[in-house]
Amino acid sequence: MTAVAPATALPVSDPDPARRRARRRASRRNTLSALLFLSPWLVGFLIFTLWPLIYSAYLSLTDYDVINDPNFVGFDNYVELFQDPKIAQALGNTFFFTFIQVPLYVVVSLALALLLNRAGRSAGFFRTMFFLPKMTPPVAVGILFLLLFNGQNGLINTVLGTIGIHGPAWTTDPAWVKPGLILMSLWTVGASVIILLAALQNVPEELYESARIDGAGFWRQSLSITLPMISPALFFIVVVNTIAGLQTFDEAYTAFFGAGNTTYSNDAALFYVIYLFQQAFQFLHMGYASAMAWILFFLIMIVTAVQLIVSRRVVYYEGEAPK
Template sequence: MSRKSRVRRWARGFRDRDTWAAYGFMTPWLIGFVVFLGGPMIISLVLSFTDYDGLRESSNVGFANYEQLLSDPKIRRSLANTVIYAIMIVPGTMIVALGLAMMLSRVGRRSAGVFRTLFYLPEVTPKVAVGVLFLMLFNGQVGLVNGALGLVGIDGPDWSTDPAWVKPGLALMHIWSVGGTVIIYLAALNNVPRDLYEAAELDGVSGWQRFRHITVPMISHALFFTLIVQTINALQTFDEAYAAFYGSSASATYSSDAALFYLVYLFQQAFQFLHMGYASAMAWLLFVVIMVITVIQIKVSKRFVHYEGGDR
């Protein structure tokens, strides 16, 4: 097909009523993308090369903000905290959610509906409320968690003040909100063909082998999806940590950097110290880190993710 023919065909399609209807339905999303995502990203990229405090006119500083990122010790500290936290919560969330989903797949439909609702309730809890709840549950002296541990003779740690236990405590609070992941895994488990399990049972395959060689490969696409989403969410952790340790009432009593996650430090630079240009450079560094990790996950997944039709 010649170039002129392709142009004429495109022009006819552009004049088609259905085409205009499609553009009409897409318009709200396009406007939202430009106003709330695409536009701010471009503005932040421009600001990352400036010295801007939000009050005075910006001045161009070239790559100075990015050079400062390399020498700022708190950048390394906050990135390390964030990565360690992600390593804790991503596999933890996936394992707990898969275990709950497998239990739900074995109960009746009515009971499963009730438990799905109960498991999903923490998902709709405001993140700031979760941060406040963390301080109540994991208080080293009067918290319910240490009180429960004391009943079985275990002396619980100071979750909210000991730097070594701050991230594990926050990770436990995060894993509490696994309802959305449970529902995704439950849907994937319900789509696994039953005849595969029946054939395996007839061959005398053990439960662990059925899980390893049937369940995991058949739901690997759901596992891969949640791995990507959970990793991105973990690297953007902010609400719970800020509400628990850097809010107006908490900041005066907590001075350790154990809960200084990357977005918390970015927020401080932007809205406490008014270093908008530097904060924009931090945002783009995080964007690059997330992109690199996501690309690596996609490349590695081709060896392990099973798709219908046998493609990998």
């Protein structure tokens, strides 16, 4: 007796051509509606992001002064960039600022978030107070920096003087310019505090209760429960603030380079984006500035990629086994 092979199930198409055409029309209408809703973003992305990105890549290969037509020079701008001593100085200032400021920023944000998490009913008021400085325009923060950190009669040195400490010349001593800017950047920790507070409030209380039953103290609970559970929020803050630190411009430019300022130690506050701005809009070296922008783009990509690789070992996401 010959065995009969089982029939293979085949996709059944609608035998009615009218219904098939109706479904295709409905699908096209849905696609068109989606594109219509997305069109403002798509147009904005194409005009204000993608096209400038492509055009700046072209300009980085030219000698362009805005007035005359671009003159193609190949990779000469990149060769000159690596021979420019100001580039090394600006990168050094930028990396020093970023890799000191970001950990300090995260520590202060976490400390304030932990305090707010225990504030009870008053947490809403303090949450608003911490966030308000974030609304301050960066130019105002730069001016405020000069007022607070003035070595002669600034508020910071006046307070230090009341306890017998002779404050440094924050705005004129090159050794103290960047530390002063780092301290001033803590003015805007409010947004990170709110993010971390939300993460802390989402940690299940049952975990702490179990830890207390097992005899775990505050530090053991913090290391074994709090930090792992809020590690995604911490990682987000580290990445975002690292990118922002590598693009530092507003406050430092306002304090040390604005309105033809030549009174202070400008070179100590010469960050990479400030030097890029000078090349583009003061010296009109648009091609050179475009090359600088692409170098910064690749540096940020590399730093972010390293952070993403490290995060695989130290960041815990819900549903995963702790690393």
